[in-house]
Amino acid sequence: MAPEIVTLPHSDIPQAWYNVLADLPVPLAPPLHPGTGQPLVAADLAPIFPLALIEQEMSGEKWIPIPAEVREQYKIWRPTPLVRAVRLEQALGTNCRIYFKNESISPAGSHKLNTALAQAYYNKQEGVKRITTETGAGQWGSSMAFACQLFGLECVIYMVKSSYHQKPYRRSLMHIWGGTVHASPSDRTNAGRAILAATPDTPGSLGIAISEAVEDAATHADTKYTLGSVLNHVILHQSVIGLETKQQLKLAGETPDTLIGCVGGGSNFGGFALPFLPEKLARPELRLIAVEPSACPSLTKGVFAYDFGDTGKLTPLVKMFTLGHTFVPEGIHAGGLRYHGTAPIVAHLANLKLIESRAITQNTVFAGALQFARTEGFVPAPETAHAIAATIAEAKKNDGKCIVMCYSGHGHFDMSAYDAHLAGDLEDYEHPEAKIAEALHHLPKVN
Numbered sequence: 001m002a003p004e005i006v007t008l009p010h011s012d013i014p015q016a017w018y019n020v021l022a023d024l025p026v027p028l029a030p031p032l033h034p035g036t037g038q039p040l041v042a043a044d045l046a047p048i049f050p051l052a053l054i055e056q057e058m059s060g061e062k063w064i065p066i067p068a069e070v071r072e073q074y075k076i077w078r079p080t081p082l083v084r085a086v087r088l089e090q091a092l093g094t095n096c097r098i099y100f101k102n103e104s105i106s107p108a109g110s111h112k113l114n115t116a117l118a119q120a121y122y123n124k125q126e127g128v129k130r131i132t133t134e135t136g137a138g139q140w141g142s143s144m145a146f147a148c149q150l151f152g153l154e155c156v157i158y159m160v161k162s163s164y165h166q167k168p169y170r171r172s173l174m175h176i177w178g179g180t181v182h183a184s185p186s187d188r189t190n191a192g193r194a195i196l197a198a199t200p201d202t203p204g205s206l207g208i209a210i211s212e213a214v215e216d217a218a219t220h221a222d223t224k225y226t227l228g229s230v231l232n233h234v235i236l237h238q239s240v241i242g243l244e245t246k247q248q249l250k251l252a253g254e255t256p257d258t259l260i261g262c263v264g265g266g267s268n269f270g271g272f273a274l275p276f277l278p279e280k281l282a283r284p285e286l287r288l289i290a291v292e293p294s295a296c297p298s299l300t301k302g303v304f305a306y307d308f309g310d311t312g313k314l315t316p317l318v319k320m321f322t323l324g325h326t327f328v329p330e331g332i333h334a335g336g337l338r339y340h341g342t343a344p345i346v347a348h349l350a351n352l353k354l355i356e357s358r359a360i361t362q363n364t365v366f367a368g369a370l371q372f373a374r375t376e377g378f379v380p381a382p383e384t385a386h387a388i389a390a391t392i393a394e395a396k397k398n399d400g401k402c403i404v405m406c407y408s409g410h411g412h413f414d415m416s417a418y419d420a421h422l423a424g425d426l427e428d429y430e431h432p433e434a435k436i437a438e439a440l441h442h443l444p445k446v447n
Ligand SMILES: Cc1ncc(COP(=O)(O)O)c(C=O)c1O
Pocket: 110, 111, 136, 137, 138, 139, 140, 228, 229, 230, 262, 263, 264, 265, 266, 267, 268, 269, 335, 336, 337, 381, 383, 384, 408, 409, 410
């Protein structure tokens, strides 16, 4: 019988991050300069990112050492446990083995702190004083606020307006850790003012909040921008999740059949599943499943094309699965999954059919979350619940597989969403085909 919980000592926190770029069977399409359409060079990113992170973004090195100062702070909650969900297995009556890697035990409540600490560290090293960022669910904003607190940096957060109002206590958490929070779109930036003038009642989106945070950083000399997902260096930092999981599965005597994670920008899924890419290439039956909301189905219904990462067209063009940078998703409760695009690395591997994807509607997601909470006890974030719903669907096949899921965060600040589900007030949204076609008209022309 495999153990119910596999823990590791501090000494097993990985010494180096794993860079999947070194193992890609086909190289990534290069990011392009939004003005010239030419491949990006390091100097293009220097106004908004510190050099160490730009180097990591472009590095082909397979292993990148984790600085001692970052490993020291990882000790606050890492290594995280790998837990066998025996009570959920029993409730489902499945002969599958279900494990979850519990990233919710970080102080901010999710995997986001894995990269927030690293990004704050490198900015501090290079003399940056002030950090801007965006946040959807508030998990990333609170992680960045805490990381800035630890490394002595000022943190300014543009929080998507729908989440700003849905999740006031996430805001409180950011304030506790010294962050300043603005509802986005705001009147503090040109990008925000333009969107407010055109659509005063917009719920906001990650694409809009990114434009505001980038503009703020680009117009203040002491300030740099940080992003909580999508970029190569973010997936790099998140690889601690998958590296630990590999070691824990070995200790449990397990070989995984299926790895499942939710995808907003792609960082928890990428960090968790992609350290297994060499294994997937050697053993094609290993399945990597990315799960997204039906209301924002970039991987399942988007196109694989160059697009802007933000609504205000300030970011580089990257090749990804996109619903179009003008797309504003419905105000679903999984705020962290309301992003029009996907990490280029995840998109590239999905395009190569090395990753599967599926989309799930919010009531099915919350039904899965309740079943998990009522058996395993932990109350998941709505984003995480997408991975849970897909895990339950896989386990119901009753085919004796070993399913491992990334439990990316807790839902302790999402009670209004749970209340709405319990009251039968949650709406399911399918993203209409006509809207996709309309948004795709606005894709940039790339030669
Ligand atoms: C708990 C949680 N899981 C998942 C995500 C999705 O982000 P990513 O795809 O970058 O992991 C978020 C984003 O805010 C989140 O808060």
